[in-house]
């Protein structure tokens with residue numbers, strides 16, 4: 001009788017464990033041989049990229065398009081833009097912080113629009129992430145923009161109340 005009870009208990013226990021396992025209770029993604037977890041470095045990069053891409057797609061792409069190509073004749077492209085990719089990172093930062101206006105010519109096409117300032121919409125980290133996305137996407141090679149760069153430009157231009165023109169951006173900050 002005792003042996004029978006023990007066997008029954010063991011059986012129930014085994015069945016319970018099997019049932020739990022079927023529901024994935026003991027299986028985590030790391031047990032899956034196909035799953036390769038990203039390295040810490042990759043995760044940091046992806047997070048940065050996805051914040052910049054997310055904010056860009058939500059706030060900038062309605063005009064500049066998710067492809068960065070803009071709209072010929074009304075919105076200039078960011079793909080291949082000399083200002084966006086400028087070695088002087090203060091240029092794209094000044095544009096995003098305070099906006100941009102006036103007559104310009106891009107790839108032989110005239111534009112004369114106005115872009116709003118974003119200084120009160122985004123933090124330094126967010127502007128850095130958006131511009132890093134712009135400068136590393138669509139074949140652009142401008143590279144990373146750091147939050148410290150944005151903070152520095154924000155401080156140096158804090159009394160500004162109008163959009164930048166192309167001529168003004170030619171002056172170093």
Ligand code: HEC
Pocket residue numbers: 056059060061062063064074075076077078081082083084092095096100101102103104106111112113114115116118130131134
């Ligand atoms: C409502 C439309 C609109 C939105 C939204 C917008 N822009 Fe613009 N952007 C413009 C226009 C228009 C110009 C050109 C202004 C002119 O004609 O002088 C421009 C110019 C630029 C330029 C200069 C490009 C060049 O080569 O001259 C950059 C860089 C830029 N925008 C970045 C951004 C970023 C980053 C965002 C999102 C935070 C953004 N823009 C959101 C309309 C927009």
